[in-house]
Amino acid sequence: DDTGDSSIPYAKCASYPIVGHLFSFLRDRRKLFLECSKQYGDCFRIRMFNQYFTMILSHTDWTNVVRNSAFQFSATDFAVQIFDISRVFHGRSDYDADTHRLYIQHLKNREGLRPIVTQFVRQMRELIKNDKTILEKNGNTSEWISSGLLEFSHHMLYQPSTVALIGDTNPLDAEDDFRLFDTKFHYFLIPFPRWMASLLLSREFQARSRLNEFWPKTLDPPGSSQFHRDRLEMFSNHSQWMPDKDKAALQTAFFWASLGNTIPAVFWSLFYILRDPKAISTITEEINTHLPAVPLDGDEDWTPEQLDACVYLESAINETIRLVGTIFMTRKCIRDAQLILQDGRTVQFKEGENLAWFAGASHYSEKFFVKPNEFHFDRFLNKKADSVPGFMPFGGGKSICPGRFFAKFEIKACLAMLLRYMEYQIQDTQTIPTQMKARIGFGIAPPTKDIPIIYRYKS
Ligand code: HEM
Numbered sequence: 001d002d003t004g005d006s007s008i009p010y011a012k013c014a015s016y017p018i019v020g021h022l023f024s025f026l027r028d029r030r031k032l033f034l035e036c037s038k039q040y041g042d043c044f045r046i047r048m049f050n051q052y053f054t055m056i057l058s059h060t061d062w063t064n065v066v067r068n069s070a071f072q073f074s075a076t077d078f079a080v081q082i083f084d085i086s087r088v089f090h091g092r093s094d095y096d097a098d099t100h101r102l103y104i105q106h107l108k109n110r111e112g113l114r115p116i117v118t119q120f121v122r123q124m125r126e127l128i129k130n131d132k133t134i135l136e137k138n139g140n141t142s143e144w145i146s147s148g149l150l151e152f153s154h155h156m157l158y159q160p161s162t163v164a165l166i167g168d169t170n171p172l173d174a175e176d177d178f179r180l181f182d183t184k185f186h187y188f189l190i191p192f193p194r195w196m197a198s199l200l201l202s203r204e205f206q207a208r209s210r211l212n213e214f215w216p217k218t219l220d221p222p223g224s225s226q227f228h229r230d231r232l233e234m235f236s237n238h239s240q241w242m243p244d245k246d247k248a249a250l251q252t253a254f255f256w257a258s259l260g261n262t263i264p265a266v267f268w269s270l271f272y273i274l275r276d277p278k279a280i281s282t283i284t285e286e287i288n289t290h291l292p293a294v295p296l297d298g299d300e301d302w303t304p305e306q307l308d309a310c311v312y313l314e315s316a317i318n319e320t321i322r323l324v325g326t327i328f329m330t331r332k333c334i335r336d337a338q339l340i341l342q343d344g345r346t347v348q349f350k351e352g353e354n355l356a357w358f359a360g361a362s363h364y365s366e367k368f369f370v371k372p373n374e375f376h377f378d379r380f381l382n383k384k385a386d387s388v389p390g391f392m393p394f395g396g397g398k399s400i401c402p403g404r405f406f407a408k409f410e411i412k413a414c415l416a417m418l419l420r421y422m423e424y425q426i427q428d429t430q431t432i433p434t435q436m437k438a439r440i441g442f443g444i445a446p447p448t449k450d451i452p453i454i455y456r457y458k459s
Contacts, residue, residue: 020047066397070337103402123160148450153266167224261443275429279377325393326360328441362390
């Protein structure tokens with residue numbers, strides 16, 4: 001091979017003729033990267049068909065990549081492939097800047113986020129209240145409800161999150177399509193030829209089209225959030241070049257981004273916290289101290305400040321995300337550049353080359369985390385997650401996830417609601433479920449199968 005800086009070794013392990021590392025990547029990418037790094041260290045190259053990736057696994061080196069404007073997140077490529085957004089977005093720095101500003105205004109600062117968090121907590125309380133009312137009507141209030149922990153996480157988040165972020169779009173009408181699209185989400189990223197993708201993914205393509213059609217009819221739904229309204233206004237400011245079809249596709253993209261990783265994050269957080277007696281007693285006490293026992297049918301709700309005060313819970317969520325949020329972060333070199341690695345090597349990159357980092361390499365490393373394979377709920381206590389070395393589950397640099405603060409509020413509220421208003425039993429907390437291998441790298445992979453729980457409302 002003659003692509004890329006020849007001083008960087010091509011990882012021969014797990015590579016096959018023609019396809020290169022594609023099969024190993026699809027089968028078990030965690031294993032692929034951890035094995036290659038054992039043999040080749042922090043910097044090596046892999047290949048998928050004819051696409052090379054220079055893996056930069058050192059956290060410090062990757063931080064330099066993320067800060068260097070020669071290496072960019074190719075958001076358009078992903079958006080085209082996954083959400084069918086057209087190429088007109090490519091290089092629209094005006095649009096990127098406006099989107100970024102919107103995120104800063106509404107998602108990345110406390111005051112902007114306040115109405116969204118408040119609405120979310122209210123919607124979640126309403127949801128539980130309605131569920132309980134239905135049981136009462138049937139005279140079954142004290143009956144145990146059977147569910148799965150992942151299904152429960154979905155139920156608790158899906159509607160409240162969507163109503164809070166967008167407005168009352170009747171999200172339940174799009175629920176089946178969301179599920180269908182979401183379970184096959186990772187297939188959209190495989191570089192299949194187009195004809196093959198249409199054959200293999202015809203149902204998912206249809207679900208995606210229906211999701212895209214879902215939005216135009218309800219572009220400004222009842223109770224729409226200020227964030228959503230500002231977003232629509234921003235879209236209309238760009239109407240000259242932005243097709244209507246793309247506005248809907250962007251809506252689907254945001255909708256998926258807001259739930260696709262957060263639902264599994266709730267699942268894993270509940271799982272890890274509820275199976276750990278010390279964590280659960282500390283966090284229960286904390287919740288009892290900071291989150292007042294507001295009645296389900298009242299109109300008082302927990303505030304962002306009260307949720308923020310739950311610092312053990314915050315730590316336990318970060319710790320969960322460390323274990324399950326092992327992302328594969330990529331950058332494309334947009335002009336010839338060089339990178340000086342920590343170990344003194346200088347690597348040359350040509351325009352068009354791909355670079356990548358795998359969070360597992362540091363999330364599971366002794367260098368950064370003592371006993372990295374264990375869950376220590378207080379590991380992140382009073383630490384600012386964004387500046388913990390080796391911890392980058394939300395990406396980095398300009399494209400870092402703008403929803404990460406909201407996601408933590410959602411997880412906190414969900415766990416607190418469960419502890420406050422429900423009794424529950426999880427059948428098996430001994431066996432740690434495996435993550436869906438095909439989803440590892442794209443955020444937070446859900447479990448391969450759901451685990452049964454039963455719950456009922458406290459009287
Ligand atoms: C625990 C839950 C979540 C995880 C693990 C997660 C993870 C990520 C990651 C890894 C990225 C890509 C960053 C990069 O490549 O540099 C991303 C982007 C994004 N996330 Fe999240 N996310 C979560 C929750 C959310 C929520 C709740 C929202 C919405 C409120 C959201 C909205 C977005 C958006 C809009 C982007 C694209 C940003 C851009 O345009 O550059 N995410 N997320």
